[in-house]
Amino acid sequence: MSRTSRRPPVPGAEWVVEVTAFGRTRPSRSHLHMLDPRARHLAYRSCSDDGNPSFAEWSRNVRPTAGGCDVTVEWTLHPKSFWRRILLAGIRAYQLKKGEVPGSLRSLEAACRADDGLQGGNGRSEEGAHGG
Numbered sequence: 001m002s003r004t005s006r007r008p009p010v011p012g013a014e015w016v017v018e019v020t021a022f023g024r025t026r027p028s029r030s031h032l033h034m035l036d037p038r039a040r041h042l043a044y045r046s047c048s049d050d051g052n053p054s055f056a057e058w059s060r061n062v063r064p065t066a067g068g069c070d071v072t073v074e075w076t077l078h079p080k081s082f083w084r085r086i087l088l089a090g091i092r093a094y095q096l097k098k099g100e101v102p103g104s105l106r107s108l109e110a111a112c113r114a115d116d117g118l119q120g121g122n123g124r125s126e127e128g129a130h131g132g
Contacts (some may be wrong), residue, residue, distance in 0.1 A: 011035050016049065021092060025084040026050065030058075041063075054089075071108065073101050 011032055019028040029050040034043035040062035047055040055078050063070045075096065079089035 006044045034059075039066070040069075052084070054078060055080075066110075068080065071105060073105065077099075 004046045008086055011034060012127075013032045014029060015032075016027050016029050018025050020082075028046050029049045030044045030046040032042070032044045034041065036042075039050045041059065042061075043054055043057070043059040045057055057078065061076050063072070077089045079085040
């Protein structure tokens with residue numbers, strides 16, 4: 001993700017980000033369908049903004065720990081078009097698992113530490129993926 005243009009405030013909210021994948025930057029639209037601050041859970045669906053029926057389901061869970069919190073990100077890809085089912089979903093899943101999600105979690109940790117004025121690192125991030 002290269003740029004966020006809007007933040008998700010409440011369930012039903014929609015936001016657009018720019019995603020760079022396969023050498024192209026394109027808008028990706030997301031819809032927040034669950035936000036439970038008490039359970040520290042967020043779930044949303046994202047899809048390309050080009051009319052392709054493929055989509056991804058995402059969830060983020062935050063678990064408090066003695067040194068801060070653990071954030072777990074899970075996603076399920078739902079490729080619907082021929083090339084996304086046959087080829088692109090597998091490549092995209094690999095890119096998410098090996099680069100984009102861990103990078104996103106590192107950025108989140110850095111932003112939280114900057115907001116709290118913390119130095120050093122004792123936080124931990126996890127990610128999980130489910131094919132689809």
